[in-house]
Amino acid sequence: MPKLYTVPEVAAILRVKPPTVYTWIKNQKLNSIRAGRLIRVSEEQLSAFMKCNVESCNIETVARVQDASL
Numbered sequence: 001m002p003k004l005y006t007v008p009e010v011a012a013i014l015r016v017k018p019p020t021v022y023t024w025i026k027n028q029k030l031n032s033i034r035a036g037r038l039i040r041v042s043e044e045q046l047s048a049f050m051k052c053n054v055e056s057c058n059i060e061t062v063a064r065v066q067d068a069s070l
Contacts, residue, residue: 004033004040013046024049 010030011018021041024030031045041049 003043005043005046007039007041010041010046014050 005013007018007021007025011021014021021030022039025032025039025041030041030049033040033042
């Protein structure tokens with residue numbers, strides 16, 4: 001089972017504030033898993049996001065990065 005991070009954990013890893021992570025999720029720059037009100041980011045999604053340029057990243061770019069790493 002893949003590691004799942006909370007929004008505060010992702011924020012700590014990326015050294016940003018949680019509202020920034022929520023904005024990236026809302027703007028579809030960072031993929032997330034939603035279960036009711038809970039939001040989680042998988043280790044693979046976070047790795048793909050970190051490989052991507054944050055300013056020009058979108059879900060299609062992240063998907064290509066994830067596919068290339070497989």
